[in-house]
Amino acid sequence: MSEPYLRIDGVTVEFPGVRALDGVSFGAKSGEVHALMGENGAGKSTLLKVLSGVNKVTAGALWIDGERHVFANAREALAQGIAIIYQELTLSPNLSVAENLLLGQLPERRGFIDRRQLRERAVKVLHDLGEEGIHPSTKVRDLSIGQQQMIEIGRALLRDARIIAFDEPTSSLSVQEIRHLKRIVARLRDEGRVVLYVTHRMEEVFEMCDAVTVFRDGQHIRTHESLAGLDHDTLVSEMVGREIEDVYGYRSRQVGEPLMRVEGLLGHGVRKPISFEVRRGEVLGLFGLVGAGRSELMRLVCGVEKASEGVVRFAGEERRFDSPHEAIRAGIAMCPEDRKSQGIFPVASVADNLNISCRRFFRRWGVFRNPAREAANATDYIQRLSIKTPGPRTRISTLSGGNQQKVILARWLSEEIELFVMDEPTRGIDVGARRDIYSLLYDLAEQGKSVVVISSDLAEVSSICDRVGVMRDGELIDILPRDEATPERLLGLALPA
Numbered sequence: 502m503s504e505p506y507l508r509i510d511g512v513t514v515e516f517p518g519v520r521a522l523d524g525v526s527f528g529a530k531s532g533e534v535h536a537l538m539g540e541n542g543a544g545k546s547t548l549l550k551v552l553s554g555v556n557k558v559t560a561g562a563l564w565i566d567g568e569r570h571v572f573a574n575a576r577e578a579l580a581q582g583i584a585i586i587y588q589e590l591t592l593s594p595n596l597s598v599a600e601n602l603l604l605g606q607l608p609e610r611r612g613f614i615d616r617r618q619l620r621e622r623a624v625k626v627l628h629d630l631g632e633e634g635i636h637p638s639t640k641v642r643d644l645s646i647g648q649q650q651m652i653e654i655g656r657a658l659l660r661d662a663r664i665i666a667f668d669e670p671t672s673s674l675s676v677q678e679i680r681h682l683k684r685i686v687a688r689l690r691d692e693g694r695v696v697l698y699v700t701h702r703m704e705e706v707f708e709m710c711d712a713v714t715v716f717r718d719g720q721h722i723r724t725h726e727s728l729a730g731l732d733h734d735t736l737v738s739e740m741v742g743r744e745i746e747d748v749y750g751y752r753s754r755q756v757g758e759p760l761m762r763v764e765g766l767l768g769h770g771v772r773k774p775i776s777f778e779v780r781r782g783e784v785l786g787l788f789g790l791v792g793a794g795r796s797e798l799m800r801l802v803c804g805v806e807k808a809s810e811g812v813v814r815f816a817g818e819e820r821r822f823d824s825p826h827e828a829i830r831a832g833i834a835m836c837p838e839d840r841k842s843q844g845i846f847p848v849a850s851v852a853d854n855l856n857i858s859c860r861r862f863f864r865r866w867g868v869f870r871n872p873a874r875e876a877a878n879a880t881d882y883i884q885r886l887s888i889k890t891p892g893p894r895t896r897i898s899t900l901s902g903g904n905q906q907k908v909i910l911a912r913w914l915s916e917e918i919e920l921f922v923m924d925e926p927t928r929g930i931d932v933g934a935r936r937d938i939y940s941l942l943y944d945l946a947e948q949g950k951s952v953v954v955i956s957s958d959l960a961e962v963s964s965i966c967d968r969v970g971v972m973r974d975g976e977l978i979d980i981l982p983r984d985e986a987t988p989e990r991l992l993g994l995a996l997p998a
């Protein structure tokens with residue numbers, strides 16, 4: 502058996518109050534895609550930041566191709582041929598594709614940037630990545646997330662990185678972009694690189710990875726050198742440290758009167774007038790491919806964007822919301838999809854982020870504060886959603902990605918809202934925590950509230966919803982009752998005819 506090209510040797514990383522990694526050791530070989538799995542806050546991103554020289558180790562070292570390294574900074578990691586494609590992309594939005602690709606190694610001629618060479622090298626690598634459609638002089642801010650990710654990969658290729666690590670790369674990609682990424686990852690492996698791949702999506706592990714390492718609470722639990730014979734449930738129980746019978750835990754309930762009726766709604770992203778209703782106590786799913794118009798539809802309903810036609814009847818009254826503020830006042834809240842950029846106050850504490858509920862936020866944060874109530878509220882939600890944080894006063898930006906997400910979700914739940922619209926509520930959230938979130942949705946529904954869940958996760962929509970609406974190309978194609986909403990049916994309706 503070949504010696505692993507990369508060996509993590511007793512790595513410990515400590516932050517104030519948290520041991521993010523605790524004596525972790527394992528190896529990854531060249532020519533393998535090695536999955537890293539574990540609950541939110543288990544230490545996966547921390548490990549990648551050790552590899553990139555961003556996080557300093559308290560103990561331990563890395564062995565790369567038989568040599569021992571302890572990186573003091575990011576430059577040293579680059580020099581060892583390590584590239585990380587982070588959860589949040591790190592490109593410069595106002596620079597061109599070519600400049601981003603070659604940043605740090607811009608070709609020069611007589612003291613000036615050699616534009617022609619810059620372009621040629623960019624074109625070549627774009628071609629390599631099957632992205633001939635991207636023009637080298639396009640500004641990065643005009644690219645889709647998937648294309649931006651390809652530029653990050655292109656940078657790694659241009660530096661000929663031997664170790665390439667991905668942190669939840671598929672979490673905001675469309676179905677087509679995911680397919681493309683999978684092909685590229687397979688190619689990187691075939692070229693003999695070490696590919697580390699952090700994901701919460703079990704099917705990706707079984708489909709594209711050769712080995713998997715599981716972390717829990719900063720500790721290395723197990724490395725499976727091969728996936729042969731490994732099953733889904735074993736992996737889940739290694740991750741969460743207990744058996745999870747049924748992640749979805751569907752609870753049936755009595756569904757009541759219609760709470761909201763949407764009639765003939767038209768507007769940005771909606772091509773044909775849409776009508777549907779949501780009942781009290783109901784969990785309604787909205788499925789469709791990225792770009793099908795699900796978020797757009799609900800943005801029109803919630804007053805984030807103006808509808809050009811149609812009406813919304815809410816709690817018996819005809820309403821037209823001109824702003825999200827008005828919708829919230831009436832009792833409808835939309836928890837946006839892009840919580841990272843739209844939702845977080847990075848320098849504020851977990852408790853503050855949790856308590857800037859929409860209503861108070863619009864009245865200006867800080868005016869009506871009640872510290873005792875806020876502290877109790879924060880502690881309550883930290884517990885209910887198992888948010889991993891040293892305490893409510895910890896700065897939110899130090900929490901792991903998934904835990905930040907839970908805080909933002911909780912913020913919307915802590916209002917007196919009748920209808921919740923949740924856009925991809927479990928994106929980036931681990932299996933155990935998903936269960937907590939689903940159970941919370943059912944709690945809301947049992948109180949007679951209604952929930953609309955926009956989701957691209959087939960297994961999720963078909964398992965947790967009472968009915969599922971399917972959108973395609975700006976149209977509501979059908980709404981299926983739970984027993985008909987099988988993954989196959991849903992996908993069949995969502996795909997282009």
Ligand SMILES: Nc1ncnc2c1ncn2[C@@H]1O[C@H](COP(=O)(O)OP(=O)(O)OP(=O)(O)O)[C@@H](O)[C@H]1O
Binds near residue numbers: 539544547548900929
């Ligand atoms: N800069 C930091 N300062 C303080 N604590 C930190 C910092 N970075 C990470 N942590 C803590 O280290 C632990 C591990 O976080 P990490 O981001 O590695 O988790 P993760 O496995 O990537 O989770 P997720 O699946 O949610 O992305 C968490 O408890 C987190 O709060």
Ligand SMILES: [Mg+2]
Binds near residue numbers: 547668902
């Ligand atoms: Mg992470």
